[in-house]
Amino acid sequence: MFIRIFAPIKWLLALINNYFKSFVFLLILYLIFSSNVDEGSFERANLARIDIHGAIMEADKILGEIQKAKEDEDIKGVLLHVDSPGGALAPSVEISYAIKELQKSKPVVAYGAGTMASGSYYASIWSDKIYANPGAFIGSIGVIFQSYNVEDLAKKIGIKEQTIKAGRFKEAGTFMREWSEDERKSLKTLIDNSYDLFVNDVAKARDLNISDKEKFADARVFLAKNAQKEKLIDHVGILWNAQNELIKLSKVKKAKWKKKDKFDRFLEEFTNESAKGFIKIFYGLKAY
Structure with a gap:
């Protein structure tokens, strides 16, 4: 009786053991092909979307997506969806130049x-x-x-810094004391050079006169219509307008957008929801 009751379970376990590898293989194939095939049809995707969301602290993930779009002959155009306050200089430059290369082979909006x-x-x-x-x-x-300059605070709580360095400016930017005049000048030169790189690239890319940089590059933030007046953007519109512009530039007869990998989509949604939950808790505890 005992053997008879558990016979179906033993049969199921044997089935899983025998066909598990085949099932996993088929699942992998499904995930690979479904990520680039429009749901409900077997037509290959011809347009891709790359998101730049949140602070830019590293570029690897976005660079990988750009490279995939560049190498995929089925992809005829790329939409860059941006909602980010910016971030570190180096990864921002890396992404910018990768987009410049991508734009040589297919349109980017x-x-x-x-x-x-x-x-x-x-x-x-x-x-x-x-x-x-x-x-x-x-x-x-x-x-x-x-x-920060925490020199006074450090003295109050009894913290003393010990430093061994080689190189005159190795300690430039320290928060344990006020910077020397030479250190300040050195850091200012670094910032000015970085700013010149940024402004020159903007002027070249947007066909702006570098002598007008005080108008468009004084670090102010513009609302979209004012940014358009300064020629920092081409059009004010909604996502639908940007998508239609890309469809026109890429000359596709029927737009088929590449779907994100299902697992990546799950992780992204999970991360976003977790972040929202954290923000709700955090702001709920703030004393207004």
Whole structure:
């Protein structure tokens, strides 16, 4: 009786053991092909969307997506969906130059969904066209370096710094004391050089006169319509307008957008929801 009751379970376990590898193989094939096939049909995707969302602290993930879009012959155009306050200079430059190379082989349209400022604007400048939501914040073309001076606080709580260094400016930017005049000048030169790189690239990409940089590159943030007046963007519109512009430039007869990998989509949604939950808790505890 005992054997008879568990016979179906033993049969099921044997079935899983025998066909598990085949099942996993078929599942992998499904995930691979479904990520680039429009749901409900077997037509290959011909347009791709790359998101630049949140602070830009590293570029590897976005660079990988750009490279995939560049190498995929089925993809005829790329939409850059931007909602980012910017970030570190180096990864922003890396993304910007990768978009510049991509744009040589297929059209790229950038869309500022909420914030396209500082590093995220830098990343977008080489697109064929830049659209922005009417309520989007655009610009903030500038570079900043900040550090605290906790010298007085350290003295109060009895903390003393010990430093061994080689190189005159190795300690430039320290937060344990006030910077010397030479250190300040050195850091200012670094910031000025970084700013010149940013402004020169914007001027080249957007066909602007570098002598007018005080108008468009004084680090101010523009609302979309004012950014358009300064020629930082091409059009004010919504996502639909940017998508239609890309369809026109890519000359596809029927737009088929590449679907994100299902697992990546799950992780992204999970991360976003977790972040929203954290923000709700955090702000709920703030004393207003």
